[in-house]
Amino acid sequence: MKPKKKHIILLFLGALICASSIAFTTVLKKQDKISAVLLTKERVFEAGNSIVLDFELSTPVRTQLFIHSSFGSNVIDPDDYHTARFIVPEFMAKKKGVVSYTLLGESGSLYDGEIRIIPNTKTKIHLESYIGPPSIIAGGEDYTMQIVIPKDSFDNPLRDSTAVLIGHQFLDIEKESIVQSKDMIGWTNIFSYDQSGRILLFSKVGETVSKEFSVEVFPSLPENFEIKSNRKHVYADGNQITEFITSIIKDKYGNVLSNGSLVKFIIKNEKGLLLHTQGSTVNGQAVGKILHPDHKDTWQIKAYIPGMAESNTLTIAYTQVLDDFEVKFDHDNRKITIGPLVSFMEQLIPDGTIVKMDLFKDNQKIDTKVKTSSHGVVRFLLQEGFYASGNYDIQIKALGIQKEFKNIALK
């Protein structure tokens, strides 16, 4: 009987050991699968504060944390080898937005999650302003846009619906309004007034006031205007200058056109040819200048600001500066002296008057010679090597007068 009892005990013991060992191994197997729990309670952090993510692991293993935020991804190590306590690096903890993370064990991920970083309103607020276009025109149709991005001191745009005070000053007008920011920005359109001048702009969020900005309001489109002429005498001497002067050009609100606006003067002469001069405005007036014609002529002048405004048509006439001039033939007619050219006051015509001579042989034009006067005189030399002996017809033109000499014999 005794040995039997012993056997039973042995058997029982054996079974016990077996069972416990099986139980133990299953426990061990369960432990193989590591689980992680996040101990950190906060899910929302203010930018710039230190962010610590502390995990509790069922078994201590080496871990790493993969983090993904607005400007890219990083992998960080725990601050101590054995713990799973991670300090999110400063450059990431400073930036607003959602940060997703994955806790990595030795074989794959253990925990996924995300935290949110919100802008830190406890820091000094900064304002980023953009104003454009920098110049607009008067009249209330054109506008400029003022955009304000309120930020914390870590360069994060504040949350939407932040109140932004936007104001401006123009002449004796001062206006302020409050807008709610949306999509990072608070913005408003500022329309021009009837007067030209400079609008000053500013904005304010909390205690922070922006810099002062300015937008130039230029006069609106010019209205039609008048022109008059101014000249020293009425003679077509090809030498004096005639000025065309506009009235003070204004827009329809009475603002004087901005300095430097270009005015084009178009002159039509008797033959229908168009001459052209231009001037830019100073204090609303532009002056165009042009030389007198060198022959009798009548001009019709009209001024334009292209595409915007035009003037009345002005008609002025120029009278002949001389009635006749002398022509002398010397040295076998090969030296031709024209002049002295004398003007209406019996003065020598100023140097530089153009004299043209056409040479004909057998009714064929063979040459044209052009020279400018010096001391009232022009001399043409017909040299033997160029002009063979024979009979020539000669035509001479100066200051609108034409003279003809037939059968001039050269030797």
Add this chain to the structure above:
Amino acid sequence: MGWNRNIYRSLIIISFVGVIILLLFGISQTLSYLTTGADRSSMLHLALHKEQVYLPKLKWKDTINPGRPIERQALQDIEQDYLNAWYIRNAAYQTNSPEGIEDYYTKNARKHIVKSLVSNKEKNIAIHSTTTTHNVALDFYSADGQLVVITDTGVKEYQRVYRNNELLLETELQSDYQVMLMLEDGFWRIRHMVKEKNHSSDTVTQTNRSIQVMGNKIFVEDKEYQIKGINYYPQKTPWDMFGDDFDIDVIATDFDIIKNAGLNTIRIFIPYEAFGKAKVKTEKLEKLKQVLDKAATKNLKVIVTLFDFYGDYSVLDWTLTHRHAEQIVSTFTNHNAILAWDIKNEPNLDFDTRGKENVLAWLKEMIHQIKQFDPNHLVTIGWSDTVSAGLLQNEVDMISFHYYQDINTFSEAYQVLNSKVKKPLVLQEFGLSSSRGFWSPFGPSEKEQANYYKQFQEIIKQNNIHYLSWTLYDFDEVPGTVVGKLPWRKHKQKHFGFIDRDGNKKPAFEFIAK
């Protein structure tokens, strides 16, 4: 002695001439280097936008905004520069160098990236990433056209993280961003960027209509479909089916031969580069359409193998391949000649050179992309052996593999694979080259080839296997890119056909389908 002297003399003269040549070459190189540089195109960034290297799917959801109506040109510029900003950032995180960041991020914004890069560089972390989808809405466009705020929702970011050159993590995130960009120096640069939300990836629901897979069977229009097919190239233009010598009449005649032989399916190949890479050429698509239309009239189903001769699986190249696939696949979404899109021919052969994880990640994403563009047709991958065939089995609709080993071990290999997977198995390529000749004196003869097919057809019949044999014709020329330049290799590849190069049916033709 006299000879020696002459040798020395000539050596001295030759070396003298050589030195002079080198000297002149050096001087000319220096001079030409000095005269280049300040050319206008590089100063004005003219050539910068020439080639598009990043083409994720970008959709403008709406452009209505309170600021001012946007012009199409501005919208295009913003889109281009915004995507470039992503590309440059992805590239920077891959190499940890801030190359080009200053072009697409303002001074204040780029600080964050640079700090982040420094941190990653210290820990030897490289992040290979790309975005595949952007859905952009315009929130604000300023009156002066210098500032814009956009919201980009559902940005799919694929990232692969390496630490000390070891893969640490592969992840796909989907996030929403709000971004402010400003026009500076002709670039739209990111000024503020805020990640707003994170959401889990959506799954594409398969809505196959006419073609379905149930269990390990394929159904076409509710009837069970048994693939009896052949890999097809025209006899004159192997590996260049859609080239200049494309002739639809030749192809039509071949389709008749295939149909009359009792086959019902063909497999064709779309070369990636020849089709125009990211910008698929319309004339190529037109040719493909002709082939598919012809197949439809002859009642043949087609397995279209994409990305032939493609070999760059790098993450930064993904979006270009996605656009390639999109243009081809979405054109034929409703074409009823297509049975399946075969993503890539034998991609497992690139595991060694390109990295297994690179190739698999690319394939996985590409399947996802193609199912988005075309939910109507099946997707498969043409693995080169039975060992790799189990890879990505959950992603594909049917599992395709090639078999060129000993016929006697086929049954066993097939059974092993069949027990592992629960989807239709397709023997997508098999065959024997009747290559006996000068380059292969002991190679199989045409009779042996016929015998091989006879045996194989018996195994196929026993196991009810979907099959496509390689190939219809013997070829005159095989391009060097296929099997290399060695003549004996080329020779082998020329004789896999059922029909010889003169158009005569080889003995094997009897066993093409039975």
